Amino acid sequence: MGYPGRERRHPLYKSFVFAFQGIFESMKTERNLQIHFTVAVIVVFFGFFFKLSTVEWLFVLLAIAGILTLELLNTAVERVVDLATDQVHPLAKQAKDFAAGAVLIYAIFSVIIGLLIFVPKIIDYLDQSISL
Numbered sequence: 001m002g003y004p005g006r007e008r009r010h011p012l013y014k015s016f017v018f019a020f021q022g023i024f025e026s027m028k029t030e031r032n033l034q035i036h037f038t039v040a041v042i043v044v045f046f047g048f049f050f051k052l053s054t055v056e057w058l059f060v061l062l063a064i065a066g067i068l069t070l071e072l073l074n075t076a077v078e079r080v081v082d083l084a085t086d087q088v089h090p091l092a093k094q095a096k097d098f099a100a101g102a103v104l105i106y107a108i109f110s111v112i113i114g115l116l117i118f119v120p121k122i123i124d125y126l127d128q129s130i131s132l
Contacts, residue, residue, distance in 0.1 A: 026075050032103075033071045040064040043114060050121040060117060063110035070106050074099040 026033050047060055077099040081092045 022072070026072055030071070030075050033068070033075065036067050036071055036107075040068065046118060050118065050125070052117065056117050059113050063106075063113045067103070067106050067110050070103045074103045 027037060043060060043064065047057060052060065078096055081095050085092055
């Protein structure tokens with residue numbers, strides 16, 4: 001027996017239901033996804049606080065969506081590898097490490113985006129606060 005819905009077609013809305021179930025389940029169980037989501041909420045708060053431009057929001061939202069997406073894919077790779085083997089195998093380790101590496105690269109990229117956007121705004125804010 002395969003994945004539910006493979007044997008017969010299901011209504012389109014069920015695809016969305018399954019996707020949201022995956023997101024919510026991973027949010028409950030995956031520490032790294034919880035960390036990324038918490039940071040995303042903080043970044044969005046500061047985005048409103050500093051009144052980001054449309055282009056700045058575009059980059060911030062792409063960084064947030066990208067890291068959350070990659071973290072979900074990393075989790076999926078880990079689950080599939082764990083399902084495929086319970087043995088310690090070099091290829092299984094590589095698959096997990098490669099997926100984690102992709103998340104790390106994008107996380108570093110996202111931090112750079114955040115620094116480029118927010119550091120000048122923080123400096124301006126502090127300059128204005130000090131000169132009052």
